[in-house]
Amino acid sequence: MSDKKKNASKRRKGLTYERRKAMYGYAFIGLWLVGTLFFFVIPLLRSLLYSFSTVSIKPGAVETKWVGLAKYNNALNVDGKYTLLLKETLLETLWKTPLILIFSLFIAVILNQKFKGRTFARAIFFLPVIIATGPVYKIISGDMQVTGSTAGMQTSTMFSADLIGELMQFLGVYDISDSMSSVIQSVADNIFGIVWSAGIQILIFLAALQNIPPSAREAAQLEGATAWEYFWKITFPYVSPFILANLIFTVIDSFTNPTNKVMGRIMDLRSDFRFGEASAMVWIYFAVVLAAIGLVTFIVNKFVYYEVD
Numbered sequence: 359m360s361d362k363k364k365n366a367s368k369r370r371k372g373l374t375y376e377r378r379k380a381m382y383g384y385a386f387i388g389l390w391l392v393g394t395l396f397f398f399v400i401p402l403l404r405s406l407l408y409s410f411s412t413v414s415i416k417p418g419a420v421e422t423k424w425v426g427l428a429k430y431n432n433a434l435n436v437d438g439k440y441t442l443l444l445k446e447t448l449l450e451t452l453w454k455t456p457l458i459l460i461f462s463l464f465i466a467v468i469l470n471q472k473f474k475g476r477t478f479a480r481a482i483f484f485l486p487v488i489i490a491t492g493p494v495y496k497i498i499s500g501d502m503q504v505t506g507s508t509a510g511m512q513t514s515t516m517f518s519a520d521l522i523g524e525l526m527q528f529l530g531v532y533d534i535s536d537s538m539s540s541v542i543q544s545v546a547d548n549i550f551g552i553v554w555s556a557g558i559q560i561l562i563f564l565a566a567l568q569n570i571p572p573s574a575r576e577a578a579q580l581e582g583a584t585a586w587e588y589f590w591k592i593t594f595p596y597v598s599p600f601i602l603a604n605l606i607f608t609v610i611d612s613f614t615n616p617t618n619k620v621m622g623r624i625m626d627l628r629s630d631f632r633f634g635e636a637s638a639m640v641w642i643y644f645a646v647v648l649a650a651i652g653l654v655t656f657i658v659n660k661f662v663y664y665e666v667d
Contacts, residue, residue, distance in 0.1 A: 409637035429638035440639055443619040444646065451612040451650075454552065458608050459601065462556045466563035467593070480564070484557045555611065559604045566597040598662045605658055606651055613647045 409429055411422035433440050469480050570592065578588045615621065620643055627636035 405637045405640060408633045409641050411634055413631075413633040415631055425634075429634045430642065432635060433638045433642055437635070437639075439623055440620070443623050444643070447613070447618050447620045448646070448650070450618075451609060454555075455605065455608045455612065457552050458556050458559060459604055461552055462559035462604065463563050463597065463601075465556070466560050466567055467589075469560070469564055470567040483560050555608070558611075559608060562600050562604055562607075563597055566600040567593065570596045602655065602658050602662050605654055609651055609654060610647065613643070613650070 407422060410424060410426060411429075412425050414421040414423070465483060469476065469483070574592050574596075575588070578592055583591065612618065613620075620639075624636050624639050624643070627633075627639070
């Protein structure tokens with residue numbers, strides 16, 4: 359056999375092997391593609407259709423009648439609750455997101471230090487991510503009525519989320535001013551929710567802190583840098599790209615949380631079989647979320663430090 363034929367045979371065998379590897383890859387993602395099509399893409403398109411239609415539930419069938427933008431107009435101009443709840447959710451996300459990021463970075467810096475029980479402390483702060491279900495959160499935060507067996511009963515103060523708010527009211531801090539007292543009241547009463555929502559962010563910041571090379575700390579110590587200078591000159595530049603990632607994650611997590619008021623309103627309409635109104639509200643909410651994420655990314659990305667090789 360000539361050299362040309364041998365080389366051609368090797369190329370065919372190599373090409374066949376590459377094709378087999380590609381087929382293995384398609385086989386692995388095949389189930390995911392089928393699931394995405396039937397459980398995500400089709401319901402997504404159906405939801406978009408419902409938002410432009412009046413939906414009627416008939417025995418064994420769902421009938422739709424095209425009404426154009428009537429459902430969107432109803433959500434924005436007729437339904438008095440939706441726009442109000444949307445504004446409240448945006449304002450809550452606006453002040454809660456920076457607090458979650460600051461708290462997450464602060465705890466991550468502490469957990470990155472060497473001390474006894476560090477593994478246990480990390481597990482404690484990540485525990486809410488594992489058990490972060492709606493009923494569990496409501497029970498721990500004091501809403502024991504969701505269990506059905508304790509309706510009308512006072513919850514234990516151990517599960518109360520507003521102890522700090524009550525303490526500040528007892529100390530007379532709320533006598534400062536009406537606006538200031540409302541802000542302090544909101545922050546104090548949501549401390550538990552802030553801690554509960556910071557598990558993933560702490561983990562991401564912790565991974566970023568562990569990627570800081572030891573040589574950077576050694577160089578800073580040789581130069582006589584203080585802990586404050588080390589944080590702003592070394593730590594913060596290294597974790598700044600992860601600040602943007604955590605910021606986007608926190609915004610999405612806040613908007614898609616089933617416990618927020620907009621999602622609650624949408625779920626109520628869905629329970630009443632008003633699928634057209636609920637779908638229109640969902641798509642308006644989706645557009646607001648995309649706009650918020652785009653604006654946040656555009657602004658914060660200017661202050662992010664990217665290392666250039």
